[in-house]
Amino acid sequence: MLTRFYIEEHVKNALQEDLTFGDITTDYLTDEEDIMSCELNTRTDGIFCGREVFETVFRLLSDKVKVTFYVKDGDEIKRGQKLADITGPARYVLTGERTALNYIQRMSGIATETNKYKRAIGEYKAKIVDTRKNTPGFRAFEKYSVKAGGGSLHRFNLSDCAMIKDNHIKYAGSLTNAVNRLKQNISHAHKIEVECDTLAQVKEALDCKVDIIMLDNMSLTEMREAVKLINGKAVVEASGNVNLNTVCDIASTGVDIISSSAIVAKAPTLDLGLDAV
Numbered sequence: 001m002l003t004r005f006y007i008e009e010h011v012k013n014a015l016q017e018d019l020t021f022g023d024i025t026t027d028y029l030t031d032e033e034d035i036m037s038c039e040l041n042t043r044t045d046g047i048f049c050g051r052e053v054f055e056t057v058f059r060l061l062s063d064k065v066k067v068t069f070y071v072k073d074g075d076e077i078k079r080g081q082k083l084a085d086i087t088g089p090a091r092y093v094l095t096g097e098r099t100a101l102n103y104i105q106r107m108s109g110i111a112t113e114t115n116k117y118k119r120a121i122g123e124y125k126a127k128i129v130d131t132r133k134n135t136p137g138f139r140a141f142e143k144y145s146v147k148a149g150g151g152s153l154h155r156f157n158l159s160d161c162a163m164i165k166d167n168h169i170k171y172a173g174s175l176t177n178a179v180n181r182l183k184q185n186i187s188h189a190h191k192i193e194v195e196c197d198t199l200a201q202v203k204e205a206l207d208c209k210v211d212i213i214m215l216d217n218m219s220l221t222e223m224r225e226a227v228k229l230i231n232g233k234a235v236v237e238a239s240g241n242v243n244l245n246t247v248c249d250i251a252s253t254g255v256d257i258i259s260s261s262a263i264v265a266k267a268p269t270l271d272l273g274l275d276a277v
Contacts (some may be wrong), residue, residue: 001140001143001144001147002052002053002140002141002144004052004056006140007052007053007056008056008060010137010141011053011056011057011060011099011103012060014057014099014102014103015057015060015061015096015099018098018099019095023091023094023095025094026090026091026094026095027091030089030090030091030094031091032089032091033089034089034090034091035087035088035089035090036087036088036089036090036093036094036276037085037086037087037276037277038085038086038087038093038097038274038275038276038277039082039084039085039086039274039275039277040054040082040083040084040085040086040272040273040274040275041080041081041082041083041272041273041274041275042077042078042079042080042081042083042270042271042272042273043079043080043271043272043273044079044270044271045076045077045078045079046076046077046108046109046111046112046270047074047075047076047077047108047111047112047114047115047148047149047150048071048072048073048074048075048076048077048083048104048108048111048148049073049074049104049107049108049110049111049144049145049148049149050073050103050104050106050107050108050141050145051069051071051072051073051104052073053100053103053104053107053141054067054084054100054103054104055067055069057096057099057100057103058086058088058092058093058096058100061092061095061096062088062089062091062092064088064089064092065086065087065088065089065092065093065096066085066086066087066088067084067085067086068084068085068086069083069084070082070083070084071083071084073111073148074111074148074149074150083272086274097274100274101272101273101274103141104270104272105269105270105271105272106138106141106142106145106269107141107142107144107145107148108145108269108270108272109145109267109268109269109270110142110145110146110149110263110264110267111145111146111148111149112149112267112270113149113262113263113264113266113267113268114128114130114145114146114148114149114150114151114263114267115149115150115151116244117151117244117247117258117260117262117263118149118150118151120244120247120248121247121248121251121258122248122251124248124251124252125251125254125256126238126250126251126255126256126257126258127151127152127256127257127258128151128152128247128258128260128263129146129151129152129153129154129237129257129258129259129260130142130143130146130151130153130154130259130260130261130263130264131154131239131259131260131261131264132154132155132157133261133264133265134264134265135264139156139157142264143156145264146263146264149263151263152257154259161190161191161192161193161212162182162186162190162191162192162193163192163193163194163195163214164178164179164182164192164193164194164195165195166195166197166216174204175194175196175201175204175205175208176204176207176208178194179192179194179205179208179210180208191211191212192210192211192212193210193211193212193213193214193237194208194210194212194213194214195214195216195239196213196214196215196216196226197216197217197218199222199225199226199229202215202226202229202230203229205234206229206230206233206234209233210234211234211235212234212235212236212237212257213226213230213234213235213236213237214237214238214239214259215236215237215238215239215255216239216240217239217240217241218238218240220249220250220252220253223238223250223253223254223255224253224254227253227254227255235256235257236254236255236256236257237255237256237257237258237259238250238253238255238257238258238259239258239259239260242258242259242260242262243260243262247260
């Protein structure tokens, strides 16, 4: 999902934002031939993510910086564990430190939070997925991190799937009008999802033969009734009031998908550090 050229372009922009006219601290503090060795360590438990992005930061600064990793994306890591060794010109190690950590702390935090939700679901069939409540410009990295944490992905962007929400229904006049207008215009390759607040809307969506029905902010009782009503005729997604305390109960209703912005938007960064040897 994260191609090399996409990573490189993003990292170049991040480094340009940080460097602009140079690193005045490091440039005047170090000599070109100075060599520095560091360890990448974790100060907390979690799921690691962002290895290639971390490596790219230093590779773009200097091919003389060598990074040796002992973990891969998706690996469980423990507090105090050494994740990588970094050796090379001190100037470039110090310049790239913050940018490299910014990426992997954010990505590992999302992977860790996603994994908590996946574990909380337990043996139920429901998949935990992300939403479009992403950080502008960082969506691909956040989605990659969700996958690394064991989650699944919702649509990538607005052209990926037609999703009819409450405001679309109000604009079109009815759920049926909205679906019919879409079916007249979208590609045969696109699926249609409808957000339903009531069981009456679920029945209407079924009559329209949509592909995915989202149960938005429904009670557990309503969700169970909706799952029985749908009976495999559409993919069932649950959304709203999803947190670590509620996700297992929601999964127990028989839904196929549980979408939550919390796994990205509320994920804390993971405490990782680059420590000089």
